[in-house]
Amino acid sequence: MFLEDYQKEMRFQLAPVRLSEEEIIAYAKVHDPRPIHIDPEAAKKSRFGGIIASGFHTLNLCWGQWVHTKLDEEGVVAGIGMNYLRWHKPVYPDMDLYTTLEVRDIEEKRGGEYGVVHMDVYVQDEDGEMVMEHDALVLVVSRKAGAKEGKNTQ
Numbered sequence: 001m002f003l004e005d006y007q008k009e010m011r012f013q014l015a016p017v018r019l020s021e022e023e024i025i026a027y028a029k030v031h032d033p034r035p036i037h038i039d040p041e042a043a044k045k046s047r048f049g050g051i052i053a054s055g056f057h058t059l060n061l062c063w064g065q066w067v068h069t070k071l072d073e074e075g076v077v078a079g080i081g082m083n084y085l086r087w088h089k090p091v092y093p094d095m096d097l098y099t100t101l102e103v104r105d106i107e108e109k110r111g112g113e114y115g116v117v118h119m120d121v122y123v124q125d126e127d128g129e130m131v132m133e134h135d136a137l138v139l140v141v142s143r144k145a146g147a148k149e150g151k152n153t154q
Contacts, residue, residue: 017065078139082135101119
């Protein structure tokens with residue numbers, strides 16, 4: 001997708017994803033080694049009653065699911081930030097997570113050659129309860145500018 005392919009309120013529903021306890025522990029040992037993420041016995045005694053995923057693991061997993069679709073591969077220059085991120089509910093092993101992305105706004109830059117696509121991202125569990133929400137600001141090239149850069153604009 002290039003800049004001109006995005007429209008406000010456009011929605012993308014991604015296939016569900018889940019994390020095993022082993023994946024949660026392996027990620028957390030490297031990136032967020034708190035007992036609630038890496039120690040099953042300590043996690044059982046916590047307010048969560050068991051191992052939970054690091055919030056950043058959840059963020060990476062769900063955003064990665066979008067990247068794996070490759071829908072925006074040709075037009076994306078880079079992610080440029082986030083303005084908000086909220087974790088509403090813990091993510092336990094083998095919990096199905098459903099991600100929806102919605103285009104909130106599109107800002108054209110450089111005479112329309114580039115733009116910033118503002119997306120709201122919502123992650124819900126199998127019961128439809130909100131687990132996490134965040135926004136994503138993505139720098140996207142237009143089809144015309146992409147052709148100049150040698151990108152496949154077909």
